[in-house]
Amino acid sequence: MKITTIATHYVRIPFDMGAPKQEFAGLRFPTMDHLLVQVETDAGITGWGEAFGHSIIPATRAALETYVGPWFIGKDPTDINALHREAAQAFHIFGRNGPVVYAHSGIDIALWDIAGKRAGLPLSDLLGGARRRHVRAYASLMRYATPKTVGRIAGEMVARGFRHVKLHEHSIDAVKAAREAVGVDVALMNDVNCPWSVAQALEMERALRPSRLHWLEEPVWPPEDHVGLARVRSAGTTPIAAGENAAGLHDFIDMFQKGSIDIAQPSVTKIGGITELRKIAAAAEAHAIELVPHCAYFGPGNLASIHLVAALPTDTLLENIYANLEASPFGTAMLAKEGKVEVPSGPGLGIEPDMQVVEKYRQGPAGTVR
Numbered sequence: 001m002k003i004t005t006i007a008t009h010y011v012r013i014p015f016d017m018g019a020p021k022q023e024f025a026g027l028r029f030p031t032m033d034h035l036l037v038q039v040e041t042d043a044g045i046t047g048w049g050e051a052f053g054h055s056i057i058p059a060t061r062a063a064l065e066t067y068v069g070p071w072f073i074g075k076d077p078t079d080i081n082a083l084h085r086e087a088a089q090a091f092h093i094f095g096r097n098g099p100v101v102y103a104h105s106g107i108d109i110a111l112w113d114i115a116g117k118r119a120g121l122p123l124s125d126l127l128g129g130a131r132r133r134h135v136r137a138y139a140s141l142m143r144y145a146t147p148k149t150v151g152r153i154a155g156e157m158v159a160r161g162f163r164h165v166k167l168h169e170h171s172i173d174a175v176k177a178a179r180e181a182v183g184v185d186v187a188l189m190n191d192v193n194c195p196w197s198v199a200q201a202l203e204m205e206r207a208l209r210p211s212r213l214h215w216l217e218e219p220v221w222p223p224e225d226h227v228g229l230a231r232v233r234s235a236g237t238t239p240i241a242a243g244e245n246a247a248g249l250h251d252f253i254d255m256f257q258k259g260s261i262d263i264a265q266p267s268v269t270k271i272g273g274i275t276e277l278r279k280i281a282a283a284a285e286a287h288a289i290e291l292v293p294h295c296a297y298f299g300p301g302n303l304a305s306i307h308l309v310a311a312l313p314t315d316t317l318l319e320n321i322y323a324n325l326e327a328s329p330f331g332t333a334m335l336a337k338e339g340k341v342e343v344p345s346g347p348g349l350g351i352e353p354d355m356q357v358v359e360k361y362r363q364g365p366a367g368t369v370r
Contacts (some may be wrong), residue, residue: 003077003255004028005040006069007053008061008367009358011052013298015323017142018153023141024168024193031195032323033057034299036353037064037106038366039050039114041077047114048349050271050301056099064103067094069369078118082276083266084108088248101272108273109304109349116348123349127278127311133341134308137320138164138189140296145169151177158182159320161338164214164317166191171172172207172332179211191217194245198228199222205236215263217241224251227259241265244294248272249279256287267294268308269301277308285313295319302334310343327361 015119021028035057037049051060066223075083087104094100094213116123123132139157144150151171158166165182166189169175179188190213196204201219208216216238220229223245241263246252248271255261264284268279277293284291294300295305295318309318320336328334333344333351343351 001041001043001045001074001078003039003075004042004370005296006064006072006369007038007040008064008178009060009307010034010039010057010363011329011358012330013361014326014365016155016185019144019149022143022145027055029054032252032298032325034297035060035106035272036299036329036358037110039077039107041109041114045114045117047077047110047112047117048297049106049108049110049113049273050297051097051268052102052267052301053297056102059099060102062153063099064106065367068100068103068107072107073200073369080108080111080115080275083111088272094156097245101247102270105269105271105273106217108275109154109268109300111218112274113278113300114132114306117209120347120348122343122345123307124310130307130310130343131313132310132315132343133233134304134342135318136164136315137318137339137341138162138166138187138335139169139336140166140191140319140321142322143168145171147171147172147173147177148282151181153186153322154178154183158186162336163187163339164189166217166319168193170361175208175213185349187214188212189214189241192219194218194221194223196221198225198231201228202235205232206236209237213238215239215241217265218244226255226260229255230258233260233262238356239263241292243267244270246271246275248276249283252280253283253308256289257282261289263290265292265294267296268304274304274308281308290314290316292317293319297351298325298328298334299329299330300349303344303356303358306341306343307349308332313354329355
């Protein structure tokens with residue numbers, strides 16, 4: 001079998017987050033943007049992937065269409081592990097993180113989709129078998145800043161059946177409002193997206209203790225400061241989570257060895273795809289670190305994360321971003337009901353995109369690599 005064509009679809013979908021849109025991780029998101037990656041083979045099997053993502057999509061798409069995609073044309077898509085190593089080595093001169101790795105991630109996910117379809121099995125079965133047919137999800141909220149709004153929406157998530165709610169707030173008052181809204185029995189997390197020095201992070205961790213966070217995510221700038229992150233973890237009482245900005249397996253191993261984190265959060269659309277994430281999952285298990293994948297997307301990357309979580313030996317969580325899309329190419333497959341998401345049972349990722357929805361929201365024509 002050979003890869004014959006790779007197509008990219010830049011999809012932009014309006015969404016509602018329950019309040020006026022705020023700055024999030026230093027950016028504003030007027031729409032939820034996806035880069036869908038379609039890999040065709042000479043056997044007639046099509047695989048779908050997703051490459052990170054959001055405002056960086058034009059750069060990721062350029063990397064995929066000009067260099068990463070052409071490298072894969074003519075290759076055997078069934079030889080996933082060897083292809084992953086060869087590709088990573090071929091691309092390393094252009095950086096071990098960023099658009100080139102994001103593009104590689106999208107193609108890798110599509111190759112696993114092809115593998116599942118070729119075997120007639122869902123992806124979770126290829127990953128060792130789904131230990132559960134529904135995975136527990138946590139509601140991951142956008143940044144609202146206003147304590148009243150934060151409390152209102154956090155309370156709404158609990159009313160919908162979520163037992164875990166994650167904020168993206170920088171103020172003590174906003175986190176406190178959420179805790180008061182969700183009650184004492186709901187796990188509350190806070191992802192602050194790398195805003196503070198180590199000294200500031202130590203101060204904020206202490207100030208946030210009354211809200212009893214289940215974890216504090218990425219409190220230190222820069223994210224590569226694993227020693228500084230370890231200082232915050234060692235001095236504090238709040239579990240520390242990080243990893244969505246890590247550059248591959250060895251970045252995670254460095255965090256594990258330095259004692260930087262309690263929860264590892266690799267992002268399948270950023271880290272090198274399913275192949276790299278499997279290695280990180282094995283390393284996390286060996287170091288007794290909980291793995292909760294980062295999952296801030298709405299396409300094949302989300303579906304891949306569902307399968308990955310379902311196949312993990314521990315009953316971990318799936319991130320479920322609270323953004324009501326105007327439409328989704330994948331229907332309701334990623335929606336949580338009573339705090340759980342069903343694991344797709346079809347072959348590969350288990351869900352095919354609705355191309356009418358893709359075409360309606362696609363920005364310009366599909367890009368094609370042959």
